[in-house]
Amino acid sequence: MNTLEKIKILGEAGKYDICASSSSKRASANNGIGNPSSPGICNSFTSDGRCITLFKVLYSNSCTHDCKYCQNSNNCGKQKAIFESDELAKTFMNLYVKNYVEGFFLSSGIIKDADYTMDLMLECVKLLRNKYLYNGYIHLKIIPGASRDKIKQASELADRLSLNLEVPDKSSMSEISNVKDYKLDIIKRFRYMKKLQLPSGTTTQFVVGSAYDTDYKIMKKVNWMYSNMNLKRAYFSAFIPIKNTAFENKIREKLDREHRLYQTDFLMRKYNIGFSEIKKVFEDEMMPHEDPKILLANKILKEPIRVESANYESLLKVPGIGPVSAKRIIDYRKNAKIKNLDSLKSLGVIVKRAKNYIELNNSFQAKIGEYC
């Protein structure tokens, strides 16, 4: 099989993995090729609107495991392929130096066992770092069940490590796989990663709707991972049934649900709103089809927030005010008085959303009947 065929098969096999960042705090080595810190550069976009920043492929799509939604599982009839380490490293370098991509993302199906697979992936990454003097961004997937030693080696070569939880707990895992051990293969490996100093931390992904989970269960797990496992980010991917997999007839998850989970996650990560508050808005453990920030404001704001005196945390609870505009309001107040809604607008506040929840110059900004 030639390299082009492998790129096609192993690119497609990895397309459901989500990876956003391509920048890292790792110091740049002099005279190498590339650097790890080009924040926010998207070299291309696909027709689904997702950014292509990284050359994202699997080392192989052969897998000993049986995850029922996965196109690479052992009983899915897809054509199998495997890269040679140098072939893959060189293919990536060819694209990288020509500025098609900003970094490298490598995952794999499990060939023989977790450590054997990790060895192949590490061999490729070592070639990049040592033979090709590649100094740019690398995101490596940790194979479920990989040993502490392999994870440590990966942490020394990559900027970011990730391991997919897929579902929030052991019982959901048993719905999607008869082989994967949630605690042993995944959570225990996160404990190893937690102890390592990774320039860009660790991330994980949930396949939302692959098992019968609630949003509450998923977000509770995400919150636990942020608090206990030093998780940097959680990604959510709405389940899409794939032909020839055990779940090919299962109903596809709505993209809207994925969107709500991202919004909820954003409130926890960027707005520092605790899960204990967020959980108040779930209905039957699901996030209603409305912006979680508005739902939350309706639940917890008993009276309008006074823009002239509210602290940063209170301002953040107002729909239409984000971390940047909240900071701008506080800075602005040090030197001047916020006169009206136009001043707020100029500070980046989405006034249309915020006015129902704020008080300015001792007067409530919504018209009678607008406050809910």
Added chain:
Amino acid sequence: MMHHMIAYTRFEYSKKGILYAKIPDEFSPSIITHFSAKFPLFYIMLEYKGKTYVQKNNENLKIFNDKIEKVLKNYESFLPDSFDFSKDSINDWDIFYDSQYIKQRKNTKLFHHFIPKKLKHLGILTKEFSSIDGNKKLTEI
């Protein structure tokens, strides 16, 4: 726009250890500093409005009143063969690009939000626009 210029410049590689590109008039040759810092091992050459800008490792910017092809002739190879990235990457890119698309998530509006239509005439993102246009009537784009 600087962001776009950096993201959408595509290089070719000469065995002599040189990354070169012809950039459109809408771009600025000042992006050479970004690339020469990013790839200090190589010479970077940008052809812009008939002139060729050359820089290595963010030092000594040179400007020639010639096209790239002519300037390239004045440079000698200086890197070992393992740094030969001259294999054409267009096919690799086209195949990889297509492999990443998830049909069930198609979102033309978002695509055009991120890649403004005004970049279309530059001819750099040919693959991207042909993929999306192939799926839409021209009047819808």
